[in-house]
Amino acid sequence: MIANILIVVASIVGMEVFALYFHKYFMHGRGWNWHESHHIHTKGYFEKNDLYAVCFSIIAAALFISGSLWWEPLWYVALGFTLYGILYAFVHDGLVHQRWPFNYTPKKGYLFRLVLAHRLHHHTTERDGAVSFGFLYAEPPERLKAELKSK
Numbered sequence: 001m002i003a004n005i006l007i008v009v010a011s012i013v014g015m016e017v018f019a020l021y022f023h024k025y026f027m028h029g030r031g032w033n034w035h036e037s038h039h040i041h042t043k044g045y046f047e048k049n050d051l052y053a054v055c056f057s058i059i060a061a062a063l064f065i066s067g068s069l070w071w072e073p074l075w076y077v078a079l080g081f082t083l084y085g086i087l088y089a090f091v092h093d094g095l096v097h098q099r100w101p102f103n104y105t106p107k108k109g110y111l112f113r114l115v116l117a118h119r120l121h122h123h124t125t126e127r128d129g130a131v132s133f134g135f136l137y138a139e140p141p142e143r144l145k146a147e148l149k150s151k
Contacts, residue, residue: 004076008077008079010082011081012087015081028133032127034049039124039125041138045119053085060101063078092135095114116138117137131147
């Protein structure tokens with residue numbers, strides 16, 4: 001049981017590391033065609049960028065199936081990926097972008113730091129020049145502001 005919990009926790013941490021690099025180098029690179037919709041105002045509830053979540057959920061589903069049929073640790077990896085997705089939806093879509101039916105913006109603490117870091121990320125609507133690419137980890141806002149000024 002402890003090994004399974006460690007797999008889940010490692011998967012969540014691993015997803016944040018993966019997401020940071022994927023966001024910085026792919027979404028703001030070759031994948032900008034989908035991600036651009038997230039940096040500009042779009043009509044409607046959904047945006048092209050949401051296709052990334054669909055792709056990652058398909059991967060998680062495949063891991064759940066593979067873990068159920070062949071190698072159980074993959075099931076726990078899929079659980080970690082899914083929990084990361086839930087945390088991402090809560091923090092990114094909920095707190096930062098207010099894509100839920102009620103408004104709540106934290107005024108202090110780490111959740112406020114996450115919101116501020118992501119707002120600084122959206123300081124630019126261009127592919128280049130953004131800062132703060134993590135979703136659950138946020139660098140200190142002072143460092144991000146200094147980085148923006150230097151660009």
